[in-house]
Amino acid sequence: MASNVNPTVRRRRLGQELRRLREQRGMTAEEVADRLLVSQSKISRLENGRRSISQRDVRDLCGVYEVEDRRIVESLMQMAKESRQQGWWHAFGDIPYSVYIGLETDAASLRVYEPQVVPGLLQTRPYAEAVVAGALPEAGAADIERRVQVRMRRQERIREDRTPLRLWAVLDESVLRREVGGRHTMAEQLEYLNEMSQQPHVTLQVMPFSMGAHPGVNGQYAILEFPEASDSTVIYLEGVTSDLYLEKANDVQNYSVMYEHLRAQALNPDQTREFIEDVAKQYARG
Structure with a gap:
């Protein structure tokens, strides 16, 4: 859009x-x-x-x-x-994080730290189905499918030919180790991560368990930046019943500095691909 x-x-x-x-x-x-x-x-x-x-x-x-x-x-x-x-997401009904989707749709770049699951923009459909079903145990099949469809539609931003979203994701090792949807689904998901990491606008890094405590231990967050200089950078913190959006310069500075420390401490992109490949092979071997 x-x-x-x-x-x-x-x-x-x-x-x-x-x-x-x-x-x-x-x-x-x-x-x-x-x-x-x-x-x-x-x-x-x-x-x-x-x-x-x-x-x-x-x-x-x-x-x-x-x-x-x-x-x-x-x-x-x-x-x-x-x-x-109405944005495209309104066609799917009441989406609880519609404000975030609107921001993501227009963002030029997204930096995200994920300690639990693969970021939505990089999830395969089977993995996304398992994540949504697990996170919402009381949701019906129709609601789960609707949310998965929205997630798949969001991924169009990183597949655009002319102005794709610039995505930088730091993943905790637990993201790779948590078996979501079964071993086959995990092997497929990790192979897809490595495939996407080959794109020039997508950068992945893994924070290994061996690193111990690090600036991401307080949880997931995302930093959205926009092409227009007049649009302030937004820090997004996802909640269970409500989300938090921070735009004050001091907040943006603090989270940006934390993210630079995360990138410095995580495995570099080449090491990350090797690490992910090794874990994917473990899943594939069963």
């Missing part, structure tokens, strides 16, 4: 522009909320792109900020209209 119609990214850009206008007026979110008789949390959600923005919201906010240039108001209202369009 082209970035100019991605509703998630459109909301973020519009929210950033509304925050800039508020700050230019020297107003706090609480003051704006009082003027519009809404909650402060609504203003915050509008500005961070976590809430759909209506054209009426834009009109009211521009009135509070005394934006006199009609072209600016109309441009912001058009962004609001586009931000309410």
Whole structure:
């Protein structure tokens, strides 16, 4: 999906522009909320792109900020209209991590650390089916299939010919050792990892058990960067019932530094391919 119609990214850009206008007026979110008789949390959600923005919201906010240039108001209202369009993922129904999918769809690069399972963008279908079924033991077959279909569709981003997603993944050794879906599925999955690691835009590294404690012991996280300079980098932390998105410069800096330490301590890409191949052979031998 082209970035100019991605509703998630459109909301973020519009929210950033509304925050800039508020700050230019020297107003706090609480003051704006009082003027519009809404909650402060609504203003915050509008500005961070976590809430759909209506054209009426834009009109009211521009009135509070005394934006006199009609072209600016109309441009912001058009962004609001586009931000309410539906992304491709909406065709699959209520997806709990739809905000993340919207960001991933428009991202230029993704750095991820995974301590438990193969990243979704690199999963084979049998592996994905086993992961989803295991993670959601009470889900029905139809729900599992829907989630797997979304996962497979997401992988189109790293298969694009012109502008594929630049993916760098550091995997804990436990990802390779955890037998998901049986030995045949694991052997096939690890062979696929090595196949994908040959792509110029995909880099894989394994963090072996022998490394001991390392900056990734606190859990999974992803760093998304975007082609537009105005789009801030996002740190994504996946939760069971809700996810966390961090955009403050200090948070981005801290997680980026941690990731550099992870890359430095993990096996290099060539060593990683050899390591994965050895484990895949163990699965294949049964």
